[in-house]
Amino acid sequence: MGNRTTAPGAAASAAATASASGTAATAQRSPGRAKNPGQAPKAASTAGARTSGSGHAERVFLVQTAFAELGGSAHGPGEIAEFTGLDDSVVYRILQSGIYQRIFERVDRGLYRLRTSAAQLAFSALDHRLTGDTTQTALRALREATDGGLAFLYMVAPFSGAQRQCIDMAVGDSDLAELGMTPRDVLSVTRSLRTGASGRTILAYLPPVLQQRVLAEPVPDQAGPGVFRDNDALMASLAEVRDLGHALGYEECMAGWNSCAAPIMWDGSIMGSVLLLKPKTVMPQPPESAIEATKEAAAELSRYGAARPPANEA
Numbered sequence: 001m002g003n004r005t006t007a008p009g010a011a012a013s014a015a016a017t018a019s020a021s022g023t024a025a026t027a028q029r030s031p032g033r034a035k036n037p038g039q040a041p042k043a044a045s046t047a048g049a050r051t052s053g054s055g056h057a058e059r060v061f062l063v064q065t066a067f068a069e070l071g072g073s074a075h076g077p078g079e080i081a082e083f084t085g086l087d088d089s090v091v092y093r094i095l096q097s098g099i100y101q102r103i104f105e106r107v108d109r110g111l112y113r114l115r116t117s118a119a120q121l122a123f124s125a126l127d128h129r130l131t132g133d134t135t136q137t138a139l140r141a142l143r144e145a146t147d148g149g150l151a152f153l154y155m156v157a158p159f160s161g162a163q164r165q166c167i168d169m170a171v172g173d174s175d176l177a178e179l180g181m182t183p184r185d186v187l188s189v190t191r192s193l194r195t196g197a198s199g200r201t202i203l204a205y206l207p208p209v210l211q212q213r214v215l216a217e218p219v220p221d222q223a224g225p226g227v228f229r230d231n232d233a234l235m236a237s238l239a240e241v242r243d244l245g246h247a248l249g250y251e252e253c254m255a256g257w258n259s260c261a262a263p264i265m266w267d268g269s270i271m272g273s274v275l276l277l278k279p280k281t282v283m284p285q286p287p288e289s290a291i292e293a294t295k296e297a298a299a300e301l302s303r304y305g306a307a308r309p310p311a312n313e314a
Helices: 056-070 079-082 088-100 119-126 134-145 183-188 194-203 206-215 231-243 287-307
Strands: 102-110 111-113 150-156 164-170 247-250 257-266 269-279
Touching: 056 079, 056 164, 056 206, 056 231, 079 088, 079 111, 088 102, 102 247, 134 150, 134 164, 134 287, 150 194, 164 194, 164 269, 194 231, 194 247, 194 257, 194 269, 206 231, 257 287, 269 287
Parallel strands: none
Antiparallel strands: 102 111, 150 164, 150 269, 247 257, 257 269
16 A cells, blocks of 8 residues: 555654654643633643743743744734743733844734744754765665665755755665656655655654644645545654654655655754665565664764764863
C-alpha cells in the first residue's frame, strides 16, 4: 500500500520536542486575568502550558513565544494575553518595551508582530553548527551502511516556515535525471512538507498552526502514487512518526522509489531530516538495518545542534 509509513515491528523511540515542535511538556499554567465564567475551557497551548513564574523576563519570553505559536501576521494584546494567561496590561507593557528594543513592531492600531531582528537572532544561534564536511561525513556513512542508498539532508526553509529544502546529498555518481526528477520537480514536490518521508518527518514536529497551513496546501501535481491525499490519514502518519522517531515513504515523491527519514532536532526544535532513498525493486520495504542507519545519521547531526563550545571558548 502506497501510504504506509512504518515497518511492522519497528522499535519505538521517544522523540524529544519543545516549542518549535508544537508538543511541550505539561507545566502549570501561569496566573492570568479572570475568565468569563461561561466560557468553555481553552485547549492548552504550548506557550500557556509552560511555567511562567513571576519574573518579568519569563513573561517576556512567553509573549515572544505566543507570536511564534499563534501564527498569522499580527496579534493584539488581548489575544496574546488569552494565549499566555498573562494580564492584558502586562502584555501591553511588554509590547511597548519590545518596540523600543526592536523586538516587536506595531503594524496597525492595536496589532503587533515580531520584527525581522528576531530572525537575525535565530541565524546567529545556528551559525557554525554544521559544515559541509560534517554533513558529508554523516551522509556518506549512511550511504555506505545501506549498500549504496541515496542520502539527502533536508532542512526547514528559513524564509517559509512550512517548507523544506535540500542542502546536501551523498549520491555517488547519480544525478537528478537518473532519479527521474527535473529541477521543476525539486521545487514543486520536494519542498512540500506533505510529500515524502522527509517532509512528513519535519511536519510531525512543527507547531499545529504550521501543520494546518501545510494541510491546506494542495498535493503537488508531480507527487508520486503513494502520496497522502487524505488529511486525516496524513495527520495519523505524523503521530506515528513521533511515536517511532522515523517515517517510511512508499513512492510518495516519485514512482518507483521508497524512502526512510529521521528528524534532526536542535535544542528540542525540529531543524530538518535525513532521507534515505532506494529503488522500490531493491527496497520494497526498508529493513530494520536501513531504519537504524538513517536514525543514527540524523542523531549524529542532531548532536551538533546541542554541542557545547570548546573550553577555551566558553
